[in-house]
Amino acid sequence: MIDLRNLLRAHTGPLTRELLREPGHFGLGQLPIAVRPDATTSMVCGYCSTGCGLKIHLRDGEAVNLSPNTDYPVNLGMACPKGWEALSVLDAPDRATTPLLRNKQGQLSPVSWQQALGEFAPKFKTIQATHGPESVAFISTGQMVTEEMAFLGALSKFGMGMLHGDGNTRQCMATAVVAYKQAFGFDAPPYTYADFEASDVLVFIGANPCLAHPIMWERVMRNPHSPEIIVVDPRMTETAMNATLHLPAYPKSDQTLFYGIGNLLIENGWINNEYIAAHTSGFAEYAEFVKAFPLERVVQETGLSARQIERFAEAIHNGQRVSFWWTMGVNQSHQGVRTAQAIIDLALMTGNIGRPGTGANSITGQCNAMGSRLFSNTTNLLGGHDFGNQQHREKVAGVLGIQPRVIPDQPSWAYHEIMEGVLRGQIKGLWIICTNTAHSWINQNMARDILDRLDFLVVQDMYHTTETAQLADLVLPAAGWGEKDGTFINSERRIGVVKKVRKAPGLALSDFNIFRLIASAWGCGEMFAKWESPEAVFQILKELSRDMPCDITGIDDYAMLDRCGGVQWPWPERTDQSPVDAPVNTPLQERRLFADGRFYHADERAKFIVEAPRPLKERPSAAYPLLLLTGRGSASQWHTQTRTSKSAVLRKLYPEHAFVELNPLDARALGIRQNDQVSIASQRGEMRAAAFLTHNVQPGQVFVPMHYVGTNCLTDAVFDPYSKQPAYKACAVRVLPVGQMPGMSTTQLEPATEAPSNTSC
16 A cells, blocks of 8 residues: 655655645645745746746735736747636646546446555556566647656656657647657757847748747738738648738649749749758758759649749849748648758758758647657657667666666657557556547547557546546546746747646646656656756756757756756856857747758758658548548637636637538538538548638638547548647538538539548537
8 A cells, every 4th residue: 555645754845834625635725825926937838839928916926817928938928818818727627636446336436546646657657567568658738847858757667667658749839849850960950039130031831820839920021121922722721811922822732832923933943052052951952852843733733823933933033031930830731841851952052051041940729738848758758869879779878877778768659650559459557647639639439449448548638528538447637837947949949947836626636746646656766866946957957958959958947047048058058168259048039940051860951851742641532522621710818718718708708509611612612601610521421510600711621620529530640740739620521401411412512622733529
C-alpha cells in the first residue's frame, strides 16, 4: 500500500504546507494560497502560440481579473477574446476535482489519490510485464508548461521504461518541424513579430491570422509601409478579405503553385544569385526541377489565371522585404513538408531571410508547441537532441545524472502509429495528458473504437467531461493555466513565464506534482530528486540546451524572463571568450535567426528540397461530390472548446451549433436554403449542421469549423510521409437536406472537377 502522506511530504515540497484534512485524503480547495503583497503580476496567456503578456490583478494574493500587458513586446497592450476570458474558464462546474476510477458497474466514481496511484502503477507495470515495456505509451500536449513536458518525457522514458510517447503538436506543427530540420538543419523558425511590421510584401499561405492569431494580425495592421498582402487560400477568409491579392488555389495545389512561381522568378532573372551561391546548396537541381512547372501547367492545376500567378511573382520581385507565413493550411496536408519547403525555397532564392521583414515563417498553433518541439522528449531527445546519436544520449545522461543505457536509442512512434499500435494489440495501456483525443483525432469514429480496445486508459485533465475522459478507466484531476508555474515558448521562440495565481479546485494538482507522485509510486523517485520545482527543472533544461542551436544558458531565472519581457532563444551564456559585441539582455528585444547567412547543417548552408506533387488521396466522386475543408471558425473558440466553451462570454461570440459554409450555386442544385438543417457525410461518418450560404467557398467545396465534435467524424486518416501529420483539410463529402435519401443527391450535383483539369457522430 502506498503511503500517500509520506510521498507528499517527501516529494511535493511547498505543497505540504497546504494539505491533509484527514488521513488518506487531502485537498487544496479549502485552504488559501499565500498572500502576495503586490496588486498585480504578469504572465503569458495559455491559449495560442502568440504568447501575449497579461497583467493579472490580485486580491489577497489571488487572481480576480486580468488585462493585456502594455509593456510586453508581443501584444503591446492587446488581447483577443480568449485572453480576456482566460481566468473565467477555471471556475467551470465540470472541473476534475478528485481522481475518478471506473468501478465494476462501469461508472467513474471518486477515489482518493492514494487509491488512484495504487491503480496507476500496478496496472501499467502488469501490462509491461505481460506484453513488454513497449506495450504502454503516452500522448501529451502543447498546452502544458515546458517543465512539465520535460518531466513527463523523462519520467515515462527513463524512469518507467516506455519507448513510445507523442504530443498533440503532431496535429499542428510536425510538418514545420521536419521542413525546417531538413532545410535549415534544425527546427528553427527564423522570425520575430516585428517582421509583420517591417515587410513591404506579406504572403499568407493556408493561414488566417485575422481570426486564428488576431494579435499577430494587429501587428500587421501596425505596418507603416502600405504592404502588399497576398493570401493563398481556397476560401475567402477574413484575412483574404483584407488582402491586396487573394489567390483561391484549388485545395492542395499550392505546392505546384510555388514551384511555378519559382520557375517564373528564375526565367525572369528575379533571383538573388549572390545569396544563393554564398548560403545555399541544391539550387541547380531545384532550377532544373521547376522547369516542369510552366505557367500553363500551374494554371491548369491551381485553377488560377495566368495573370494572377504572374502578379504574385511580380510582387515577390518588387518587394524589398518579403515575408512568407504559413500555418495549418500547409501543415495539415498529405504533402505538407514538401509544400513548406517550396515556400522556404522562394525565400532562399530571393534572399528574403535573416533581414527585417523577411523570412519563411511557420506560425505555431498551441501556446507551448515550441516547448513541446524542443523539450517534451517525444520524437526529439531533450533539448533538441537526437535519440539515435550516442554522444547526445551521453550528454543528456550526464546532465541528468542517469545511465545512458536507460535512454532509448530510437525516437518514439508518432501519434497515429501509437493509435495503430493499439489497433494491432501492441499497445495495451495508454496515458493521455491534457489533450482530447476522442474529439480532436482524425476519423473520430475509428479513434474512439481504438481507445475502447485498451486494457487501461488513464486521462489526466482539467475537466472530467471531455470526450476522452468519459472513456477512461482512471481520471487524474489536473490544475490548469494560472494554477501552476512554468514557462511557455511562443511562435517567435520567446520564452515567457506562467505563474500560479489561483489555487486548483478540490484535490486537483499541477501536472508537475502529479508526475512527482507517479515517479515515487513507480519506484523511480530518486532519479528525479533534483526535479523539486518547475524552476529547478528550468535550470536543468538550460544545461541540456548548452551548445545546441536552442541554447538558453544565458537566461538566469524566471525573474530575468519577467524583467526582459521574455527572451527569444538562442541566448547562450556569455563567457570571457564571447565577442565584445555579443548581445546583452534588454527589455523589448526582437531577434531573428540567420542574419549572418549561416545555417545549422555541417556546411552552414540551407538546402533546396523538391519532390513531385502527389494527388489527393480522396477526390470528389459521384457518391461524394464535394470537397470538405476544415479550420478555425472563430477568434472566440479554441480547438475542441474544452476550455473556451466554459465561458458564457465566449459562447455568445460563436454559434453554439455546427454550421457548414456552402456555395449558393451548390445549395441551389441541392435544394438547400439558408439555415436549413443538412447532413454532411463522408465514407467514415455523418454529422448534422445548419447551412450557411456564402460565396466565401468555391463551388464544389464546403467548409466546417474544426471546433465541433462532429467534424472529425468526416476527416480521413491520411498522413504526410515525412512529418506524419494528419491531413485534416481535404476529403470528399456529400451534403443533403435532412431527411433526403442519400441516393437522390447524385443526380442533383455533379462532382467538382479535378483541379480545373455540437453534434456528435
